[in-house]
Amino acid sequence: xxxxxxxxxxxxxxxxxxxxxxxxxxxGHRSVSWYQQTPGQGLQFLFEYFSETQRNKGNFPGRFxxxxxxxxxxxxxxxxxxxxxxxxxxxxxxxxxxxxGYTFGSGTRLTVV
Amino acid sequence: xxQGEEDPQALSIQEGENATMNCSYKTSINNLQWYxxxxxxxxxxxxxxxxxxxEKHSGRLRVTLxxxxxxxxxxxxxxxxxxxxxxxxxxxxxxxxxxxKLIFGTGTLLAVQP
Numbered sequence: 001x002x003x004x005x006x007x008x009x010x011x012x013x014x015x016x017x018x019x020x021x022x023x024x025x026x027x028g029h030r031s032v033s034w035y036q037q038t039p040g041q042g043l044q045f046l047f048e049y050f051s052e053t054q055r056n057k058g059n060f061p062g063r064f065x066x067x068x069x070x071x072x073x074x075x076x077x078x079x080x081x082x083x084x085x086x087x088x089x090x091x092x093x094x095x096x097x098x099x100x101g102y103t104f105g106s107g108t109r110l111t112v113v
Numbered sequence: 114x115x116q117g118e119e120d121p122q123a124l125s126i127q128e129g130e131n132a133t134m135n136c137s138y139k140t141s142i143n144n145l146q147w148y149x150x151x152x153x154x155x156x157x158x159x160x161x162x163x164x165x166x167x168e169k170h171s172g173r174l175r176v177t178l179x180x181x182x183x184x185x186x187x188x189x190x191x192x193x194x195x196x197x198x199x200x201x202x203x204x205x206x207x208x209x210x211x212x213x214k215l216i217f218g219t220g221t222l223l224a225v226q227p
Contacts, residue, residue, distance in 0.1 A: 004155075033214065037153075043201065043217035056214055088153060092215075101146050101158035102215065109153070 002026065006091050006105035013112050018079040021108045025072050025093030032074040033102065034066060037088040046089075049074055081112045117202055117218035125224045132189045134221040136202030137182075143205045143213065145178055147187050150199045150220075159187075159200075194227045 005024040013019050025032050034046040045058040049068035066076040072093075078085055088109050092102035117138040126132055138145070144163045148156040162169045162178045162185070169176045175188040185202055199222050203215040 035215075035217075042219055043203075043215075045214045045216070048214060058214070090155060092156075099144060099161065099163060101161045102156075103158065104148075104155040106155040107153075 004091055004093050004103050004105035006089075006108050008108060009106065011108060011110045013081050013110065015081055015083060015112055017081050018077060019081060019110060020075055020077045021089055021091075021110075023074045023076075023091030023093075023105060025074070025091075026103055029093035029095055029103075030072050031094050031096065032068055032072060033092045033094075034074070034076050035090045035092065036060075037090060037107075038086070043090075046076065078110075083112050086110060086112045117204060117216060119200075119202060119218040119221050121221060122219070123222045123224070125226065126192060127226050128192060128194055130192055130225075132192050132196070132223055132225070134187045134200050134202075134223070136185045136187070136218045138185075138202070138204045138216070138218070139183065140204065140206050140216070142180070143207060145176075145185050146203045146205060146215070147174075147176060147185075148201045148203060150201065152198075156201065161205075189223075192223075192225045194225050197223060197225045199223070 007022045031050045033048040037043045048056045052068045063079045068074045088107045090107045092104045094100045094102045119136050146161045147159040160171045162176050173190045178185045199220045201220045202218040
């Protein structure tokens, strides 16, 4: 069974640009969540999608957005990049129901210069 | 901040010794999970303990949960050099009527010396 796939692995962008990150969950998993990891703030929840609907959103500005497609693949977008957006962005999927752990992808390391 | 606290922040032990990490959290939970992360890569799910459970084992891992103290501990027995990683606790919470999300602790960096 393939794991959670995130692309690209590394990305370097300039301040003011926008970026789109992609995540393919484990087959059959309809819940996809995104997390941001930085040395200063640690791991923080960005948003969760289920069946193409955003069910929950963390405390991030509107520059951070996402979507989920009918095949459960998800993308997140960050517009007008700031230096502080440099981080490891992690995507996770899990089965429907209670009591399941999350399977994380290897992440996308975004550097804003 | 909702973030949980873990202690110690860093732990260095010899191969074969046991490692214990502690986690405290702030909100009511559905369950608590532990994850391992190697060198800034993705997180690997280790074990999940439900809010109505007090102890759980999986191989060399033992997790305890005390909901009255809002705390948990992870014990790794007979540690190996390959256990060197960062370990995070994460509480699975219902967020104000919305769906579940994980709130992570600050992490413990474990170094196992061969």
